[in-house]
Amino acid sequence: MGKVLVIGAGGVGSVAVHKMAMNAEIFEVITLASRRRFKCDAIAESVKARTGVTIATAEIDADDVPATVALIREVGPDLVVNLALPYQDLNIMDACLETGVDYLDTANYEPRDQAKFEYHWQWAYHDRFKAAALTALLGSGFDPGVTSVFSTYLAKHHLDSIETIDILDCNGGDHGQHFATNFNPEINIREVTAPARHYENGEWIETPALSTKQRFDFAEVGEKNMYLMYHEELESLAKHIPGLKRARFWMTFGDAYLTHLEVLQNVGMTRIDPVMYEGREIVPLQFLKAVLPEPSSLGETTKGKTNIGVIATGMKDGQPKTVYIWNVCDHEDAYAETGNQAVSYTTGVPAMIGSAMLLTGKWAGDGVFNMEQFDPDPFMDMLNEQGLPWQVKELDGPLAF
Structure with a gap:
């Protein structure tokens, strides 16, 4: 039914192409490209072994727009799936506009020199994609996305x-x-150490990073400390959900992780501005990324589960109502299926499903769109079919905090 060019050969890219190969009736031709082709080749070997499907590979520096344009023209895809670094979003969008190809990503653009997570850079492309009769789907991961x-x-x-x-x-x-x-350690640490923000009564309220903590009992995981953070879907939900009064994002962290992170911050290893080292500039956080374990290597040893969901309050038939919807994903099950741990799985599967929505025409439109602007039902059906089943229940009342 369609040809896709996937850019990015990390854990998410690996999961996405494995799942695409498992849905060959939708994804007829798959090409995986990255700065280092050997990573693509290794993933292609795994895809062949697990599914029997052969995927093509290519080498590309997604910072190089002319080279990306040339690759897109060579491959001839119906859709470019951007699973590279968020810094490269605009370059890949430019290449899609030049070649007349639809675009999808999982994370919003951010500049390299500032940990600033906002959609306005990509939303500014709406008129250009609309004029070209192309679709750009933003944030088709889990959060943002699902x-x-x-x-x-x-x-x-x-x-x-x-x-x-x-x-x-x-x-x-x-x-x-x-x-x-x-x-990705660089993206993860930039995100965690940025000031927290949440939306309330038409305003954005900023608080110091990791300064607001609550305890919550997660199904199949147990009680965990979770911390108020900023995440880009808050911005798009505040824009697209009529009457929304408050939107918050919470993420769990263990005490050992936070202790290590505090030490790294205190000694300057999380800085994103360059420093001089032996006569050359290096960015401390990028050096830290190089010495930390590669996330895609963690699948074999990771055990336990993820639980990601949404609690919404509102009105139903004139009465207040609170509803909780969530997914639980097992790290070992994700690894058994795709060779990747659940964090990559919960992002890579929705990237595949969002791509399927566009290729099958179940989601369509000219311009730049966020996930909540389309009919949720076909996407929700595929979540149940493709390894991310969800549950929903009514709660007795809203959260107490």
């Missing part, structure tokens, strides 16, 4: 209006390392 679809599913089927949204992201897995991140 959490946005969860929200619109609740709005469509369980609530007449939504007043508050709380997104709860828990990784209850243990990878056995003293300190490691479950996705």
Whole structure:
């Protein structure tokens, strides 16, 4: 039914192409490209062994727009799936506009020199994609992505209006390392150390990073400390959910992770500005990334489960109502299926499903779109079919905090 060019050969890219190969009736031709082709070749070997499907590989520096344009023209895809670094989003969008190809990513653009997570850079492309009769789908991961679809599913089927949204992201897995991140260390640490922000009554309220903590009992994981953070889907949900009064994002962290992170911050290893070292400039956080375990290598040792969901409050038939919708994903099950741990799995599977929505025409439109702007039902159906089943239940009342 369609040809895809996937850019990015980390854990998420690996999961996405494995799942695409398992859905060959939709993804007829798959090409995986990355700065280092040998990583693509290794993933292609795994895909062949697990599914019997052969995928093509290529080498590309996604910072190089002319080279990306040339690769897109060579491959001739119907869709470019950007699973590279968020810094490269705009370059890949430019290449898609030049070649007349639809675009999808899992994380919003951010500049290299500032940990600033905002959609305005990509939203500014709307008119250009609309004029070209192309679709750009932003944030087709889990959070952002599934959490946005969860929200619109609740709005469509369980609530007449939504007043508050709380997104709860828990990784209850243990990878056995003293300190490691479950996705790109540079992006992860930039995100965690940035000031927290949440949306309330039409304003953005900023608080120091990791300064607001709550305890929550996650199904199949247990009680965990979770911390208020900023995440980009808050911005798009505040824009697209009518009448939303408050939106917050929470993520769990263990005490050992936070202790290591505090030490690294205190000694300057999380800095994103360059410093001089032996006559050349280096960025401390990029050096730290190089010495930390590669996230894609953690799958074999990681055990436990993730639990990610949305709690929404609002009105139904004139009465207040609170609904909780969530998914639990097992690290070992994810590894058995794709050779990757659950954090990569919970992002890579929705990347595949979002791609399927576009290729099958179930989601369509000219311009730049966020996940919550489309009908949630076909996406929700594929989550159940493709390894991320969800549950929904009514709660006795809203969160007490």
